[in-house]
Amino acid sequence: MKKTTLLIAGALAATLAAFAPAHASGTEKPPRVSWSFAGPFGTFDRAQLQRGFKVYREVCSSCHAMSRVAFRNLAEPGGPGFSEAQIKALAAEYKIKDGPNDQGEMFERPGRPADRFPAPFPNENAARAANGGAYPPDFSVLAKARTYERGFPWFLFDIVTQYQEQGPDYIHALLTGYADPPQGFPLQPGQSYNKYMAGNAIAMPKPLSDGQVEYPKGPDGKPAAPETVDQYAKDVTAFMMWAAEPHLEARKAMGFKVILFLIVFAGLLYFTKKKIWARVHDEAHA
C-alpha cells in the first residue's frame, strides 16, 4: 500500500522533471567564495571590511551611492571597527548640503558622524546621463538585492547548510567576470561583456584592475592583502554585505543562544510530558 503511494509519487516527480525545460541562459553560476560571515558563527573580518571600504571609497563611490549608511555606522559594533576619532575625521572630509539657513539659502558644510554618505549624483537622471543611460544602483542593500537561481534540489539543502551568500557570491563573480565577448556577441557602445550579468552585457566598465588600490602595509613592508582584482572584489563585497545587513553578527550570535535555550527547554518539556502521560499509559496496561 505504502509502495503504491511511493510509486505514484515517484512517477509524478519524474513527470515533473521530464517536463522541466533545460534552463536556457548564457550566464554562468557564480563560484562559491568562503566568506567569514557565512554559517552559524559567522562574523565580519574587520580588516577586510576596512579594506573593502577603501575600495568603495576610491573606486565605486564615484558612480554608486550608499545613501542609507551613516558615517557613524562605520564605528558601530559588528562593523569595520573604525574609532570615533577616525569617523569624525573621515566625515569632515565630505561636503554635506544643508539648510536652509537664516537667509533661506542652502549651504555646504563639512560632514558629521551622523550624516549619511552623500550620493555622487544629485538624482537618478544625472547618474544615468553620466553612465550612458544606465543607473549605478545604490549600495546600501545591493548585496541582499542580488541572487542567482540555485535550482532543485540545492535550494532545499540551503535551508540546512545555511547557504545565504548568493548575493555576495554573485557580486564577487560579477566584478571578476569581465571577459572578451565571444565572436559576434552584440554589445552596445559603453557595454562590456560579463560572464555573470543577466544577458551578459553590462553598462558598468570593468571597475577593478590589479594594483589599483593601495592596501595598508604589514610590518614586512608588504601589503596586508594581495592587491589583485580577486581580493579587491572579495573585500568590497564583504563591505557591501555589512552595509546591507549591519546587524548580521548580532543576529547570528543571538540565534545561537535562542536556539540553545529552546532545545534545552524542549528537552525539559519532553520529560515533563513523559512523566505526566506515564500515569495514563500505566493505567491503560493495568
Add this chain to the structure above:
Amino acid sequence: MSGHSTYVPKSPVMKWFESRLPLFGLIHSSFVAYPTPRNLNYLWTFGGILSFMLVAQIVTGIVLVMHYTPHATMAFSSVEHIMRDVNYGWLLRYLHANGASMFFIAVYIHMFRGMYYGSYKAPREVLWILGVIIFLLMMATAFMGYVLPWGQMSFWGATVITNLFSALPIVGEPIVTWLWGGYSVDNPTLNRFFSLHYLLPFMIAGVVALHVWALHVVGQNNPTGVDIKNPAKDAVPFTPYATVKDAFGLVCFLVVFAWFVFYVPNYLGHADNYTEANPAVTPAHIVPEWYFLPFYAILRAIPNKLMGVIAMFSSIAVLVFLPWLDTSKVRSAVYRPLFKQFFWVFVAVCVGLGYLGAMPPEGGYVIAARVLTAYYFIHFLVILPLLGLFETPRPVPASIADAVLAKHGGGAAAAVAMGAASAPSKK
C-alpha cells in the same frame, strides 16, 4: 460532550465575580477540564501553534507599525530604518516576515491533518468551514502585508494580483480602479492595504474564537475518527495532558522558526524585494510568496484569464464543500486503505503545483501545471465522492480506549484515564 464547568471559586472575591460573570468557569471548562481524546498525536498540536503564531504576528506587527510609514515615497526607507536604526528592529521585522511563513506552514499541516483524519465530517462541518474562512483571511492579510515594504516584488505582486479582477466582464476594470484608488498601484493602494493589513488579523482572531467555540461544542476528532464514548476511558483532561504536549510541540516548532529568523531570514523572501518599487522596471519573474504558489500555478495553468481566476478561487472554495463531497461514513484514513493512497497523491500534487508556480509559465511547465490542476479538482469532485461508495473500509475500533489498547498490545480493558488526573498518581 460533557466537560461542563466543575470550577469552584475559592476566595469570596472570586465567588462574587463568578456569580456575575462566569469567566473563569468558561476558561476552566475550555482549557482545563475539557476532555481531550487520549490518543491524539503531534499533528494535533498545530492548533495551539497557530494560536501562538497569530498572537506573535499581532504583537510584532503592532510594534513594527510604531516605526513604519505607509507612504509610497517612504515605506521602503522606513523598513530599512527599522532594519538599521531601531533597537532590535531587524529582529522584529524578521520575526514578522518569517512568522507569516511559519503561520502558513502550520496552517497547511493543520489542514492536511484534517483531511487525513476526516475531521471535516459531521458534526464538524461548521468547524471546518470556519477554518476555510480563517485560511482566506490569512491569505488576504499576508498578501497585503507583503505589499507594505514597497519593494519591487511588493509592487508587482500587487499589480498582478489586483489586475486579476479586470478579467471580470464589464465590472472588471472599474473594480480594479476602485481597488487601486487610482489608475495604477500607488500610494492610495498602499494606504488601504496598510489599513486592512492592520484590521484583518483582528477579524481572524474573531473567527478563531468561533472556531474554538465550535470545536468545544462538537469535541476534537482523533486518529481513529471514533467519537469519545466514555470520557473516563477515552479521554484525558486538557490540563495537564494536552497543555504539556502542546507546549512541547510548540517549542519544537519555535526551534524551526528561530532557525529561519536568525540564520536564513531572507530564504523565504525574494531578493527583488530589497529593491525599492519602481513602476518603470518590471522584474524578470514576478513570483508570489511560496504559500501562494500552488494557487498561482492553477491560475496560470488555464489559458483564459477569466477562467484562470475562476479556477483559482474555486480551488479554495471547493474546500467548503469537502464535508459533502466525501461520501465515506468512515472518518479516519487509518481505516480507509484506498483513500489513504489518494490522500498522499493529492499532497504530492499540491507540492508539485507549488513547484510549478515558481517556474516560468512556458513549455513543459504549463502542460504539467494543467495536468496537476485537473487532478486537483478531480480529487475533490470525482475521486472523493466515488471512493466513499466503492471503498471497503477496514473495521473501525469500538472505542478510542480499544484502539489504544490494541496498539499497546494490552489485553484487558478498563482504563481510568479521566480518574488519573483527579486522583493523584497512585504509585
